[in-house]
Amino acid sequence: MATGCGGSGSGSSPPPPSGGNPLPPQPFARAARIPTRPTYEQQVAVAPAAPFDVGIEIDWHVDAVNGDDAAPGTLEAPFRTLERARSVAAEQDVIGLTRGQTHFRSFVSALPETITQSVVGYGDSVLPATISAGQSLAGHVFTLHADNIYRTSITLPRPHLPGGSGISNSATTYPFVRFGDREFQWVVGQPTIGENLASMASLGGDLFALNVAGSPVADIRDDPNAATQFDLYVRLSDLSDPTGQELVTLSHTNAYVWASELLQDVRLGDAHGKDTTGSDPTRDAIPTLRRIEVFGAGTHAWVGTCNVDGFRARGLPRPGMFGHAEGRAAGGGLHLFSARNRPSQIPDIRGLDIEGFTHALYGHSSASSDTIAQRIEVSETEQEGFTNFRVRNCGSGITLDAKSGRPVVREGIKVSCEVDFVEVETAMITESPASLDGGGVVIFSPLRKNKHNLSTLRTGSADHAYRKVTFFSPRIDVKDFTRDLAIVVGKPTSAPSLLLEDCDLPLHPDYTFKIGTGGEDQGKFHLRLSGSTVIGDSFDALRERYPESFQATGDTAFAFADLRSRSAVRNRLNSRGVGNTVDESTTLLRSDGSAAQRPG
Incomplete structure (x- = not known):
């Protein structure tokens, strides 16, 4: 079973956010839902049974240490180089690379850089096969x-x-x-x-x-x-x-381009180009990535349409490129890009572990396309050594763009597995609907930037939902630093919605998130609070930033500036023309987290 996919926390105090001050007491907060997570070292140390079960018949074998390109390429007499195997393999053949070895991309080759064969790691090493775009x-x-x-x-x-x-x-x-x-x-x-x-x-x-x-x-x-x-x-x-x-x-700009059916148990890296590796964006072929790692990416790690069952990416900041000061590569860890329209494509994404990028999961189209997928689904993985959706030190967890005002992913993204986002500025930035439905934790970055927000809603259809997610933000003593539940880009004709269901946010004023509009040039959104959602000093009374509408139902607990009763909240919202529903089952909080008015 997958590591890092289970467990809700106990009733003990949650750990402090990375890089921030310890959390203050939270008088009203329920037991925080902090997942139990293995360390990265524990994740990658999972050893497969020896010999490793490839699960697929290999047509050509490569051993970079003991092979010979004059050999027949069998298991007993393997080739020495991937280039030799490619030169004799048919388009749909499977090439096996010996695990635990580095297979360098040929310095001089007459073969195209696009590989049409499936490539898998084989052998009894606990380490995957490495394809290097560099030279020894x-x-x-x-x-x-x-x-x-x-x-x-x-x-x-x-x-x-x-x-x-x-x-x-x-x-x-x-x-x-x-x-x-x-x-x-x-x-x-x-x-x-x-x-x-x-x-x-x-x-x-x-x-x-x-x-x-x-x-x-x-x-x-x-x-x-x-x-x-x-x-x-x-x-x-x-x-x-x-x-x-x-x-x-x-040495090379990329670690090959893939138009194959399967890429399995392989590490790819040492590319000096903008895109470390990826699928051919002009072809119909959609590779499946199974237990794949891309390392040392300067901008994008993987670029192109794909299905995923276990993917790990590590960014390497490049001098002179944005993100360098934050220790991030300038692009996406998994960049679902296409130069062709794919209106019915539904990428199956299971098991992401992405660290050190501007965007962890990124969707973008080209000048010749405007739809990269119908929708994106992210779910649990059963691959050993891979978490469900782990993000570290990225500007955003999820970013989906638009083309000519239309979302590139028409129906948006749905994440049904638990998330583990640590040190992000924004959880989700999209033009289309997006939801984190499987619970988990989002801890915002301690970097001294001027804004954190749960969501950036770029259109009126960009409805965002969070369910059973615990949010933390480190204390940052910067005068103009703000935290907003959501920012609506521009002023769309219809207001998008933000749903927080069974979520927990910190209560202390030093950690609080504001709700409403972000400024005169930004639109409003509908805010829906349901279940045990706990929010700090929710409304900025000084600037009177209010949402388009407000709804608090179930056993929601929330604070509203200096107001101390539900009726006062309703009156304030009505006086500002804000449609509202505030159930009697909710609890109104003071800014210190104590209950000002309980249900009833």
Whole structure:
């Protein structure tokens, strides 16, 4: 069964938000519904039975260590490279890559970068097979430059081309170096390579600098003469000679493009382009991703339509791109993009674990399409080592865009599994309906930005619903910092709705969320509170920001500025022309969380 998918919390006090102050006492709050979650290390340490059951017949086998491209490609006599297997495989064949090995993308290949065969990891290693878009430097000889800085020459397969998409082969070249899981810091920004190397000598950690061979320009992003030959300078944290060590430098824009049926038990990364990997957006083929990880993504990790049963993505912020200061890649962890209209497509998404992106789950269309899916469904996974929907340090948990004023996902998104969102600015941003129905926790980011909100509603049809979700926001002492339940973009002709059902929000004024409009240029929304929803100082009495309508039913508990009775709440709303329903079963709270008026 899936890890991290169960358990409601006990009646003990909930943990403080990451990076924030401890939560104050909550006199009226029910037992917080905080899920019991394994650590990331526990999640990825789940070992499959040996040998690993692939569950599918493999036509061609690849062993990057013991294989031979002159062999027949059988289990007993495997090929050495994926490129050799691709050269003989039929379009619908299955290629197996030995688990626990790194399979580097060929530096020079006549084959197209789009793979039509299914690719799976096989063998008895607990680690997946890794497809690297980089090149190994283990065979390079490094010479001492000075100050424990070593130099070697490398060849990148294509020149510097700024802008564009990695999938479309026109991406900005951001060559990074890694040593195992250690990512190197790029020392860049000085006028000459000599000055960069002088800076490198005074810094600690794993470092690299790069320039076009023979060029005095220190930043290849600004060098119009960027070609394929480069001087690479490396300084390891232990000051040792990197010769013979397993360093990897990023060489290709992407780790292939996929037009296959299945991608299973594979890690993909080391791409320097905007899009690390993804499906071919122009084809009908919709790959299934099963137990897949994308690492080191600078913008988008996976781009394209797909079905998912266990997907993990890790962003690697790139200097000069937005999100870098927050420790985030500039795009989406799972970017459901299509260059074709797919009005009847319903992606089946199960098991997401996304960390360090501007958007965790992102939906966007191209200039040639306006519908990427009919709707998106996110549900529970049974894959070992994968949580249902885990998000860490992302600007938003879910973002779905529009094209020409129409939502790219017509019927929106429905999440039926438990969510575990930590350090986000906004839970959901959509143009179409969206709901978190499976409960869980949303903890907002401690970053000192000027706004947190549960939802951003971009159209009148962007109705959002949260059910059995516990929300926390860290205390931030910034004068203009605000927290809004929802922001309505523009002024749509009809007001969208926000439903909080059996949810818990903090009571203390330092953590409170406001409701109503966000300003003169923003619209209003209908607010529906049902069940044991607990909200802090809900209405901003000073600015008189009110929703389009207000409804509090069931055993809802809520605060309303300085008002202390339900009748006073109704009178205030009526005087502002706000339609309302406030049941006698509700509890009115003071700003400190104590009950001002109980049911009855």
